[in-house]
Amino acid sequence: xxxxxxxxxxxxxxxxxxxxxxxxxxxxxxxxxxxxxxxxxxxxxxxxxxxxxxxxxxxxxxxxxxxxxxxxxxxxxxxxxxxxxxxxxxxxxxxxxxxxxxxxxxxxxxxxxxxxxxxxxxxxxxxxxxxxxxxxxxxxxxxxxxxxxxxxxxxxxxxxxxxxxxxxxxxxxxxxxxxxxxxxxxxxxxxxxxxxxxxxxxxxxxxxxxxxxxxxxxxxxxxxxxxxxxxxxxxxxxxxxxxxxxxxxxxxxxxxxxxxxxxxxxxxxxxxxxxxxxxxxxxxxxxxxxxxxxxxxxxxxxxxxxxxxxxxxxxxxxxxxxxxxxxxxxxxxxxxxxxxxxxxxxxxxxxxx
Numbered sequence: 001x002x003x004x005x006x007x008x009x010x011x012x013x014x015x016x017x018x019x020x021x022x023x024x025x026x027x028x029x030x031x032x033x034x035x036x037x038x039x040x041x042x043x044x045x046x047x048x049x050x051x052x053x054x055x056x057x058x059x060x061x062x063x064x065x066x067x068x069x070x071x072x073x074x075x076x077x078x079x080x081x082x083x084x085x086x087x088x089x090x091x092x093x094x095x096x097x098x099x100x101x102x103x104x105x106x107x108x109x110x111x112x113x114x115x116x117x118x119x120x121x122x123x124x125x126x127x128x129x130x131x132x133x134x135x136x137x138x139x140x141x142x143x144x145x146x147x148x149x150x151x152x153x154x155x156x157x158x159x160x161x162x163x164x165x166x167x168x169x170x171x172x173x174x175x176x177x178x179x180x181x182x183x184x185x186x187x188x189x190x191x192x193x194x195x196x197x198x199x200x201x202x203x204x205x206x207x208x209x210x211x212x213x214x215x216x217x218x219x220x221x222x223x224x225x226x227x228x229x230x231x232x233x234x235x236x237x238x239x240x241x242x243x244x245x246x247x248x249x250x251x252x253x254x255x256x257x258x259x260x261x262x263x264x265x266x267x268x269x270x271x272x273x274x275x276x277x278x279x280x281x282x283x284x285x286x287x288x289x290x291x292x293x294x295x296x297x298x299x300x301x302x303x304x305x306x307x308x309x310x311x312x313x314x315x316x317x318x319x320x321x322x323x324x325x326x327x328x329x330x331x332x333x334x335x336x337x338x339x340x341x342x343x344x345x346x347x348x349x350x351x352x353x
Contacts, residue, residue: 027092027142028076029197031119032151034098034313039078040114041098079114079122084129092146093126095119101155102184105168116152120191127195143196144251150189151203153234156181158208158312162227174230182237186245193249200254202242204235206263212281212308221279223267235260262325266307266318273321275307282306282315 030036076092097114099107104115114122131139161169161177168177192200208214209227218224235258242254270278282300300306309315314322 027090027146028149029092029123029146030076030094030096030149030151031116031123032096032149032203033100033155034096035154036094036096036149036151038075038094038096040080040094040096042078079119079126084125087133089126089129090133090142093123095122096151099155099159100152101160102152102181102188103156103160103168105166106156106160108166116150116188120188120195123192124195140196144198146197146199148192148197148200149203150192150200152185153181153205153238154208157205157227157231157234158211158213161230162214174233178230178234178237181234182241185238186241189241189245189254190249193245193252198251198253200252201257202238202254203257204238204259205231206259207231207267210264210267210279211312212279212310213312215279232260259322262322266321266325270307273318274304275318276305278307280306281308281310283310 076094077088079093079095082088082093095114097119099113100115100119101107102116104117106115107113127139127143130142133139134142160166161172161174163169168180172180189197189200189202207223207228208231209224214224214227215221235256239256239258242256246252246254266273266275267278270276277300282303282305284298284300303309303315304317306315307318
């Protein structure tokens with residue numbers, strides 16, 4: 001599910017951290033799910049989590065990816081589109097895969113996807129190829145100075161814990177599930193560190209209780225407060241983990257990008273950002289059978305009016321707003337608001353067509 005517009009978020013965040021070099025020398029490695037998948041799943045023959053068909057990418061211009069255009073750089077190419085000998089691996093690679101999660105069982109029913117562990121293994125292979133190309137010392141320098149973007153966790157809820165037919169939701173209390181997620185993530189980030197990652201941005205999960213696939217479960221069509229509370233607990237634990245890793249791993253600069261309050265504000269106050277609808281999707285989707293925009297789906301008249309494209313993903317217009325807001329929130333002197341949802345956030349505004 002290549003929602004390429006979300007790359008604006010990646011490169012705008014990276015831009016501010018990349019004070020050490022010019023845009024043209026910025027090397028980025030991206031790990032994530034459908035929010036940052038730029039085509040890897042299209043190379044997986046049996047994957048059910050891809051979007052190389054009508055409507056997806058309708059507003060995406062690779063030459064003008066919002067954040068990239070600010071920097072004068074292109075977003076990294078998908079890993080599966082490259083051979084190991086391709087010189088482009090020296091400029092960065094995108095390993096993100098629709099349906100992927102922190103846990104290997106997440107998104108199992110998509111048949112094929114690159115889990116976070118798979119993505120790190122792919123990066124490890126690229127590291128060996130980079131060493132063969134430029135030598136071990138230069139490779140270590142390149143990887144230490146590169147920027148790493150990790151956006152994981154949403155599918156561990158939407159396509160795992162919140163699915164009644166998946167074992168984790170039955171087996172674990174939420175507290176135990178978060179412990180499992182964080183302990184797994186701890187090992188994964190340490191593995192990246194041992195492979196050379198020093199400058200890393202982890203993007204927290206947004207208010208999943210307010211995305212159309214979850215709101216469809218509410219009788220009133222409002223946000224699911226419990227899901228938002230769970231997401232906030234996860235985000236809080238990731239922050240603590242990154243702080244601990246920064247203290248324990250020499251040279252590490254791991255940053256948490258808190259998208260929750262920014263996305264929530266966009267959903268609660270769509271008119272403030274020029275949108276009309278934040279509780280349904282532009283594409284008329286069936287949330288009971290996946291919630292994706294199928295080629296025969298009916299589209300809204302004006303995509304710029306909608307915050308959500310399908311049951312899971314923001315529209316290109318919403319991604320542009322989010323990228324700018326997260327950029328300014330991350331790098332302003334003022335601290336970001338805490339991501340604790342108040343009871344008043346239980347229901348977002350409702351708009352009828």
